[in-house]
Amino acid sequence: xxxxxxxxxxxxxxxxxxxxxxxxxxxxxxxxxxxxxxxxxxxxxxxxxxxxxxxxxxxxxxxxxxxxxxxxxxxxxxxxxxxxxxxxxxxxxxxxxxxxxxxxxxxxxxxxxxxxxxxxxxxxxxxxxxxxxxxxxxxxxxxxxxxxxxxxxxxxxxxxxxxxxxxxxxxxxxxxxxxxxxxxxxxxxxxxxxxxxxxxxxxxxxxxxxxxxxxxxxxxxxxxxxxxxxxxxxxxxxxxxxxxxxxxxxxxxxxxxxxxxxxxxxxxxxxxxxxxxxxxxxxxxxxxxxxxxxxxxxxxxxxxxxxxxxxxxxxxxxxxxxxxxxxxxxxxxxxxxxxxxxxxxxxxxxxxxxxxxxxx
Amino acid sequence: xxxxxxxxxxxxxxxxxxxxxxxxxxxxxxxxxxxxxxxxxxxxxxxxxxxxxxxxxxxxxxxxxxxxxxxxxxxxxxxxxxxxxxxxxxxxxxxxxxxxxxxxxxxxxxxxxxxxxxxxxxxxxxxxxxxxxxxxxxxxxxxxxxxxxxxxxxxxxxxxxxxxxxxxxxxxxxxxxxxxxxxxxxxxxxxxxxxxxxxxxxxxxxxxxxxxxxxxxxxxxxxxxxxxxxxxxxxxxxxxxxxxxxxxxxxxxxxxxxxxxxxxxxxxxxxxxxxxxxxxxxxxxxxxxxxxxxxxxxxxxxxxxxxxxxxxxxxxxxxxxxxxxxxxxxxxxxxxxxxxxxxxxxxxxxxxxxxxxxxxxxxxxxxxxxxxxxxxxxxxxxxxxxxxxxxxxxxxxxxxxxxxxxxxxxxxxxxxxxxxxxxxxx
Numbered sequence: 001x002x003x004x005x006x007x008x009x010x011x012x013x014x015x016x017x018x019x020x021x022x023x024x025x026x027x028x029x030x031x032x033x034x035x036x037x038x039x040x041x042x043x044x045x046x047x048x049x050x051x052x053x054x055x056x057x058x059x060x061x062x063x064x065x066x067x068x069x070x071x072x073x074x075x076x077x078x079x080x081x082x083x084x085x086x087x088x089x090x091x092x093x094x095x096x097x098x099x100x101x102x103x104x105x106x107x108x109x110x111x112x113x114x115x116x117x118x119x120x121x122x123x124x125x126x127x128x129x130x131x132x133x134x135x136x137x138x139x140x141x142x143x144x145x146x147x148x149x150x151x152x153x154x155x156x157x158x159x160x161x162x163x164x165x166x167x168x169x170x171x172x173x174x175x176x177x178x179x180x181x182x183x184x185x186x187x188x189x190x191x192x193x194x195x196x197x198x199x200x201x202x203x204x205x206x207x208x209x210x211x212x213x214x215x216x217x218x219x220x221x222x223x224x225x226x227x228x229x230x231x232x233x234x235x236x237x238x239x240x241x242x243x244x245x246x247x248x249x250x251x252x253x254x255x256x257x258x259x260x261x262x263x264x265x266x267x268x269x270x271x272x273x274x275x276x277x278x279x280x281x282x283x284x285x286x287x288x289x290x291x292x293x294x295x296x297x298x299x300x301x302x303x304x305x306x307x308x309x310x311x312x313x314x315x316x317x318x319x320x321x322x323x324x325x326x327x328x329x330x331x332x333x334x335x336x337x338x339x340x341x342x343x344x345x346x347x348x349x350x351x352x353x354x355x356x357x358x359x360x
Numbered sequence: 361x362x363x364x365x366x367x368x369x370x371x372x373x374x375x376x377x378x379x380x381x382x383x384x385x386x387x388x389x390x391x392x393x394x395x396x397x398x399x400x401x402x403x404x405x406x407x408x409x410x411x412x413x414x415x416x417x418x419x420x421x422x423x424x425x426x427x428x429x430x431x432x433x434x435x436x437x438x439x440x441x442x443x444x445x446x447x448x449x450x451x452x453x454x455x456x457x458x459x460x461x462x463x464x465x466x467x468x469x470x471x472x473x474x475x476x477x478x479x480x481x482x483x484x485x486x487x488x489x490x491x492x493x494x495x496x497x498x499x500x501x502x503x504x505x506x507x508x509x510x511x512x513x514x515x516x517x518x519x520x521x522x523x524x525x526x527x528x529x530x531x532x533x534x535x536x537x538x539x540x541x542x543x544x545x546x547x548x549x550x551x552x553x554x555x556x557x558x559x560x561x562x563x564x565x566x567x568x569x570x571x572x573x574x575x576x577x578x579x580x581x582x583x584x585x586x587x588x589x590x591x592x593x594x595x596x597x598x599x600x601x602x603x604x605x606x607x608x609x610x611x612x613x614x615x616x617x618x619x620x621x622x623x624x625x626x627x628x629x630x631x632x633x634x635x636x637x638x639x640x641x642x643x644x645x646x647x648x649x650x651x652x653x654x655x656x657x658x659x660x661x662x663x664x665x666x667x668x669x670x671x672x673x674x675x676x677x678x679x680x681x682x683x684x685x686x687x688x689x690x691x692x693x694x695x696x697x698x699x700x701x702x703x704x705x706x707x708x709x710x711x712x713x714x715x716x717x718x719x720x721x722x723x724x725x726x727x728x729x730x731x732x733x734x735x736x737x738x739x740x741x742x743x744x745x746x747x748x749x750x751x752x753x754x755x756x757x758x759x760x761x762x763x764x765x766x767x768x769x770x771x772x773x774x775x776x777x778x779x780x781x782x783x784x785x786x
Contacts, residue, residue, distance in 0.1 A: 038593065050653035053620075055592030055643075055677075057651040 073097045073125065077316060080105050085316035086112070086338035089323045091290055092331030094119065098184075099288050099336040100128040102136035107146065110191040111139035112338045113161070116204050116288040118183045118256060119333075127169050127182035131257050134168030135161040135188050142190075154190045154197035155272045161188050162199050162270050166257045183258025187224060187286050191340060196275045196284055200224045202253045205292055208275055209283040209302045211309055218306035220285075220298035223273050227255035251289065281344040283309065287322070290333035294326040305339075315339040367394050367582075368629075368659055370671035373692035376678045377685040383643035385654040387675040388603070388692040392634040393582070403499035405440045405456065406577055407492055407530065408432075409485050410474075411507035412445035417476040420508055420537055423563030425471050431570045432467050435459035436578065440499065442492045443467060446485030447478030448512075456492050482511045482549070483518035486526050493530040498664075500628055501530040502577035503553070504570065506560075508537045511545055523552040528584070531555050531627050533573050536774075537563060539766040543773045551608060554627035559774050561767040579630035582661055582670070586623040587637065590656040593620060596642040597655075600624055603696040604636035607703050607777040626659070636781070638696050639675060646679045653677075692782055695735060699779040702731040702740065706776035710747075710769060713760065722748075722760055730756030737780035743772040 036044065038054035050057050074097050079085035084105060090097035098117030104110065113135040117124025138161035146152040165186060185202025198206045203226040210219045225231060230250040233239045244250055255261070255269055283305055295301040304325065308318045319337045326335045374387035408431065410424055428443065435441055437460060443453040453470045457463040485505070493501045511519060526532075532553035534546040537560045550557040560569050587610070591597060600622075602608040614622040626635070641654045655675035661668055680686055709724030725748050732741040733753040741753070746768035748758040 046653075046656075051592070053593050055595070055653035056646075057653065 073100075076101070077320070078103060079314070079316040082314040082316075083341040083343075084110060084339070085314070085319050086114075086286075086336070087316065087319035087323045088336040089327065089331075089334065091333055091335050092327055094332075094334055096125065097334045098125040098128055099290065099334040100125070100132040100184075101286070101336050101338050102132045103338055103340075104136055104140055104143070106140065106143040108193065109143055109146075109152070110340055111136065111143060111161075111189070112191070112284070112286050112340065113139070113165075113186065113188040114204050114286040114288060114336050114338050115165075115187075116185040116202065116290070116334065116336070118185070118253070118258070121180040121183045121258065123182045124184060125182075126172060127184035127258055130169040130172055130182075131162075131165035131184050131186050134165035135186065137168075138164035139188070139190060152190070152192070154192060154195065155199075155274065158188055158190050158197050158199035158272055159270050162186055162201065162257075169257060170259070181259035183256045183261060185253060185256055185288070189284065189286060191277075191284060191342070193277070195277055196223065197272065198223045198275070199270050199272045201227060201255045201257055201270055203228050203251065204286070204288045207285045207287070207298060207301070209285060209305050210278065210280065211282050211306060212280060218299060218302035220302035220305075221275070222298055223275055225271070226253070227269075227271075228253055251293075277342060279344065281342045283318070284340040284342065285322075286336075286338040288334060288336045290331075290335035291322055291326050291337050293333065294329040309341065315341050368392065368671035369394065370657070370659065370673040372657075372673040372675055373690050374675060375686075375688050375690045375693070376676040377680045377682070377688075378646075378677055379683065379686040380648055380679060380681060381645050383645045383677070384598070385639075385641045385643060385675060385677050386690070386693045386697075387639045387641075387655070388690070388696055389637045389639065389657050389673050389675075390604075390634065390692075391637070391659060391671055393629045393631055395632050402581055402583075403440065403496060404438075404578065404580075405442070405493060405496045405499040405501050405530075406435065406574065407441070407489050407501075407503040408443045409489050409503055409505040409532075410443070410445050411447075411480065411509070412451070412474055412476050412478075413447040413480045413507075413509060414477050415480075415509045415540065419563045421474065421476040423566050424506055424537070425474055427566040427570045429468050429471055430567055431574055432459070432464050432471075434571065434574065435464070437461075439578070440496060441467075442489075443471070444485055444488045444492070445474055446480075446482065446488075447476075448481050448484070449478075450484045450488035452488055452492070456495050479512050480507065480509050481515040481518070482507070483515050483522040486519075486522040486549075489532075490522070490526050490529055493526075500577065500580045500583050502573075502580070502628070503530050503532040503555075504573050505532055505534045505546075505549065506537060506566070507534075507541055507546070509540050510542050519549075523549060527552055528625065533557075535560050535566075535569060535573075536770075537561075537566060539770055543770060547774075554625060556606065557774055559767065559770050561771070576630065579633075580628035581631060583628040585626045585629055585659055585661045585670070587626050588617070588658045588660050589614075589622050589624070589639070590658075591620055591622075591641055592643065592652060592654065594644045595620075595654065597622065598640040598642050599638070600640075601638045601700070602626070602635055603638045603699060604634070604779045604781055607700055607779060610637075623660075634781075636692075636696065638693070638700075641675065643677055646677065648679050648681050651676065651678045695782040696779065698731050698735050699737065702728050702735070702737065703776045703779075705731065706740070706744070706772060710773050713747075713769075718760055722758060725760070726756040726758040728756075729753050729758050735780055735782075737778075739778060739780070740772075740776065743768070743775055747772055 036051040040051050040053040044052045074090040076088040086101045088099045100115045102113045113132050115128035115132045117128035142157040185204040187200040187204040189198045206223040208221040229252040230244045234241050319339045322337045323335045370391045372389050439459045442456045445451045454467045533555040534550040534557045547557045599611040610624040654677040658672040659670045705724045705728040709721050713721035751757040
C-alpha cells in the first residue's frame, strides 16, 4: 500500500503512514492536508522539497531520511515501557526543536517534565534543556529519598523541582546585555498510586484523559490553566474570552523561566494542582502548545487518544500519532507529547500494605 | 549542472540572493548539446526560396541561380529538397524530391529557365514553401530565403498571417543580397521562423553563404526542441531571451501549457551546439531567509508523441539582509545584460545617424564601442570601426565617419545582435 500523501510504501495492515502520519485507507479524512504555507498539500513538492505551487523550499521534508540526517534534537522519542513514553518533534516550520522533555520511573512512581523554549528568545533550547534536566534531577532525588517512613510531599517536590530547573538555567549565565535571554515554559508532574501532582509556568499543559469502561465519550480534563494574556484579561474581567481570543497577543505567555522573568517573583507564582487518580484509570498527557493548538477542544484530542488506546496501541504510538497529527495540520511550532497510561485499579489486596494496587 | 541523458547539459548562473522587498530574479542558463547528440537516420528537407522579382534581374539572379545550382549539387543523396521562386506569386520550380542524381539534374535544368520579373509578395512564397514542408513533418525542416528588396507594402498583413501559419512548420534563415532590403523586415521573418538574418553584400558572395547555411542545417539532429519554464504561483516572467549566439527575444513567443508552465520554441539543435538564455522573473517579495524556486527551466523535445526532457536547471531566490550577498551581480548576467545593451545602442545609434541626429548617434555608438571592447566582442567592434573612428575605445570616445557605405551600415545593423561569450574561467 502506498501512502496517498507522501507516497511512502507501507505494510497493508498499517492504519497510519509511518512517514507522514496520514491516516491510511481514509482519504476523506477530516484533517486538512497542508504541506506548505501557501496551502499546497503534503507531497506537492519536487524531489528537493520545493513547493510545486509557490516554489518555497520546505524547511523540513517529513521523511524518515530527513529526520536521520537532521539535528538529533529535531525528533526525540523515548519509551520507558508500553505505558510510558514521550515524543518531541521540530514540526514543519521551525528551524530547530526547542522543546525538551524528561520522563522517569522509580519506586512505583513516575515523574515527567515538558519544556517549551520561548522561540522569541535567543538560544531558547538552552533554557528548555537546562530546566528539563534540573527538574528531572530534582524529582529523581525526591523519589529516591522517599520511603514509607518519609512519604513524599508531592506538591513540595514538584515546586522544588521547578525551582531547581530555574537554578540550573541561572547557573548557565547568559550575557547580561542579552535583551532576550533564553527562556522556557515548564510543566512538571509527579504520579503516585493515589494522585497526579502538576506544577507549571507558562502555557505548556497537562491533561487527564478518562478512559471510561464501557466505552463512552472521551473526556479530557485540563489540569493546568495557561499563564497567558488571554486568561489574565478574562480572569480579571477586562474582556470576554471571545474578544480576547481575537487579539494577536492572546497566546502570549505571562509567566516563564528565564533571566528576564525575575526568579523569586515568578517562582512564587508556580501553580500546583493535585488530581486524584480515578479507579477506572486513564491517560496523563503533558504537551506543548505546538500540540494543543491543533485541537479545537480537549475532547478532540481525547478522542484520538481514546481510539488509539482502545486499538491496543502503546504510549509511544499514541504520542507519535498526536505529534504526526499536529504536523499534518501545519506543524507551525515544535510539538511535544509525554504520555503515561494508568491502568484500572485491580481490586486485589497487596499482603504487605493492604492497599489496593494498580497493575500496569 | 544537470545531465539527463548525456546529450545536453544545462547550467544556471545567477546571484540568488535578493534584498528584502524585492523580487526580481535574473539568471543565465547555458545549454550545450553534447557531441553524442544524434538521431538515427533522421530525414532532412531543405527548401530554397529565392526572390525572382524584377529587381533581381541582372547580376543578382545570375549569381543566385549559380549558387542554388551549386547548393543542390552538393546535397547528400539521403536528403530531400525543393525550390520555390517568388515575385508577386510563387512558382514551385521543384517539388519535394530526394536528392538523387536524376532529381538534381532535373532541378538544374529547371533553374536555367528562372527569370527575374514582377513584384515582391513574400507571403505567397512562404505559403508555397509551407505546403512542401507539411509533407515531411518528422524531418529536419530548414528553409533558406534569399531576397534583395522590400516586401510590397500591401503584403504586410498577409505576410504576418503567413508567418503565423509557418511558425513551427519549418525554420528559415533569411539573406538579403545588396543593400535595398530592410533589415527589420527580414529579421521579423527569421525571428518568427527561428532562423538567422544576414547581409550578402555582393552577388559573388552568395555561394559561400549558402553553403554555410546548408552545412549548419545538415548538422541538426534534434528537432522541435522547446524550452519549458515552470514558475511559482504569483510569479511573472518579465522576459526570456536567447542571448547567445544571438539575441532573440522569446518573451512574446511563450505558449502557456498550463498555469505556471510556459514553452518557448528553440527549433532544431545540432551536435556540439551551445546557446545561452537570459531569464528575468518577478516574484512576490519573500521574507528574509525564505528560499524559493523561482523557475525550473528544461529543454524538451517530442518524437512520435514521446516527450524527452534533455536538460533541466533551477533558478533560485533567497532573501537575505546581508547586502554583501545581495548586491553582487553575477558576472554572466552582467555580461549578457551588457551585450543586450550593446545591440540596443547600435540599433538606436544607427537610427539616430540616419535621422541626422549626430550627437545622439555619436553617444550611442561610442557606448557600443566601449561595451564591445570591454566584453571582448571583437566581431562587433570590427563592424563598428567601419561606421565610426574610434578615438578611445575604453572611454567610448568616437567620431562618426563622414562617409559610410550602406552595406557596412547594414552589416552592423544586421549583426548587432550577435553576442560574444564570456571567457568561462577568467
